[in-house]
Amino acid sequence: SSSAPKTRGALIAIEGLDRAGKSTQCQLLMDRLAERNVPARLQKFPDRTTPIGKMINAYLSTSTTLEDHTIHLLFSANRWELSAHILKLLNDGVTIVLDRYVYSGIVFSAAKGLSLDYCRAPDVGLPRADVVLFLDLDAEVARRRGGFGGERYEVEAVQRRVRDLFKEVGEKEEGRWRVVDAGRSVEEVREVVWGVVERVVKEVEGMEVGRFE
Numbered sequence: 248s249s250s251a252p253k254t255r256g257a258l259i260a261i262e263g264l265d266r267a268g269k270s271t272q273c274q275l276l277m278d279r280l281a282e283r284n285v286p287a288r289l290q291k292f293p294d295r296t297t298p299i300g301k302m303i304n305a306y307l308s309t310s311t312t313l314e315d316h317t318i319h320l321l322f323s324a325n326r327w328e329l330s331a332h333i334l335k336l337l338n339d340g341v342t343i344v345l346d347r348y349v350y351s352g353i354v355f356s357a358a359k360g361l362s363l364d365y366c367r368a369p370d371v372g373l374p375r376a377d378v379v380l381f382l383d384l385d386a387e388v389a390r391r392r393g394g395f396g397g398e399r400y401e402v403e404a405v406q407r408r409v410r411d412l413f414k415e416v417g418e419k420e421e422g423r424w425r426v427v428d429a430g431r432s433v434e435e436v437r438e439v440v441w442g443v444v445e446r447v448v449k450e451v452e453g454m455e456v457g458r459f460e
């Protein structure tokens with residue numbers, strides 16, 4: 248009947264250190280969602296294709312320097328510029344898998360010394376992830392996985408600080424934050440991720456999209 252609650256998509260964030268296996272797991276999750284006929288899109292942050300994303304890419308990959316607050320706000324602006332699109336898709340019933348989101352935004356800047364409160368502020372009000380799968384890996388193990396790339400932040404000392412900060416930020420998320428041991432095999436991690444996502448996709452039906460706070 249017309250009073251049936253409208254089905255919406257779930258907002259699923261995959262987070263973790265560089266080399267934790269996020270992109271692999273995002274792709275496997277997209278494959279599984281397709282197999283189960285769940286409409287879904289993958290959205291990577293930073294999205295390097297927009298004009299703001301190109302500035303971020305220059306900062307990450309080359310010697311372009313940007314003042315710490317400036318790049319922090321650009322990462323957030325990159326999420327805001329896509330937020331209406333994300334919200335529309337969710338309300339149209341499309342599940343969205345995020346390869347990094349506000350949590351990376353907070354912890355990578357905080358690892359440089361900006362306060363956590365400052366780092367959260369620009370993202371307040373963005374569509375809130377229904378669940379965050381934190382792919383947890385020791386920084387040394389991450390480094391040994393074929394080595395970090397050559398981008399900014401991809402050094403063990405930074406990654407170690409980032410991991411501690413992720414844990415601190417995750418505590419605020421309570422039930423929405425799921426720690427997944429990313430040191431296990433790709434298949435084992437895939438199944439843990441799917442177990443969580445399958446449940447969340449059903450749970451959010453009829454629930455409004457929250458706002459990050």
Ligand code: NYM
Nearest residue numbers: 265292293322347348351352355356400
């Ligand atoms: N990063 C990512 C940030 O510093 N702030 C953010 O808001 C986001 C989304 O960018 N080392 C950092 C984390 C990564 C780097 O991400 C690039 P990726 O997933 O390697 O493209």
Ligand code: MG
Nearest residue numbers: 265266396398
């Ligand atoms: Mg990277």
